[in-house]
Amino acid sequence: MYEDNQNDITRLVVRSAQLLLAYGAESDLVEELSQRLGKALGLASVELSISSNALVLTSLVHGRCITTTRRIRAHGINMMVVCELQRICILTEKGIYGANEVRRRLARVEPKTYPAKVVIPVVALSCASFCHLFGGDFMACVLTFIASSVGMGVRLFLAKRHFNLLINFAITAFVTNVIAQLGYVYPVSETPQITLAASVLMLVPGFPLINAISDMVKGHINVGISRWGNASLLTLASVIGITIAMQLGGIF
Structure with a gap:
């Protein structure tokens, strides 16, 4: 050669x-x-x-x-x-x-993504399904669907404009949680607390965490720790957004 x-x-x-x-x-x-x-x-x-x-x-x-x-x-x-x-x-x-x-x-390799009109309802439906599995009533599932739809829309909007991912997660969590609190403002559901939990599940960084564990198990310790740290920061950003929303709404 x-x-x-x-x-x-x-x-x-x-x-x-x-x-x-x-x-x-x-x-x-x-x-x-x-x-x-x-x-x-x-x-x-x-x-x-x-x-x-x-x-x-x-x-x-x-x-x-x-x-x-x-x-x-x-x-x-x-x-x-x-x-x-x-x-x-x-x-x-x-x-x-x-x-x-x-x-x-x-x-010619380019990332292909599904359009927002497909992603938003599918993600919202998955969060509403988790709400049902957690014991939420019908109205709690409906409210979860609405909150997750708006939150996912905000997330895609910010991602399209290249916002920092941590800021994206924090703002998305805040908006989603504010809408989910409508279950407390208007007594339409007997399980509003489940709506709060299920509506933000779309922000769980599952894939990075799985990759982090896989890398560490297979001997790539440095890369695994880096990915774990990144996933932890995303989780922390989501928690900050949720906490601010709950403080403003008086949930605590």
Whole structure:
């Protein structure tokens, strides 16, 4: 393998790893796919070191090493991107894709999201379902649906305008909780406290917490602690928003 070819393939592999980390893949999967893609494209071995906001990749061919570093900027969780990168790796291993095709495919990888008119009612329905499971009456479920719908709308509005994620969670929690308190202002439900709890469940950072635990269990302690800390900050931001809303509403 010529030096230029090794450089090009190394860039392809590190770009793939960078996208995987940016869109929420766990560290073990990033290492596995990077090694598989590199070997499928002709590298003898691929070594990867992942930290909280950067990765270092070294490729080896005929005793010649190339090391490159990339910064990781989180773009939110998007499993469509992760699945597309897995598909590229599998087709490369089967010999269907070569280096040029992998380059074109990586350049065209873009996150796909569902429209707000689909996301908002589905998320609100899930929160209302939790309200029902927790023992809330019918009106509590209706109020939970309304509060979660408005809260999710606010969350998407702020995300579209690139607000800091912590501020986004705090404001979303505040607005959602203020609307959920209508169950106390107007006696339409006998279980208004369940509405308060269920309407903000959409803010639980479940996926980051799962990834954090998975990384720590599989030996990626630093990355796992970083993800755990990020998820904890999101939870704290939500708690701050809820607390302010409850203080203003006199719930305490």
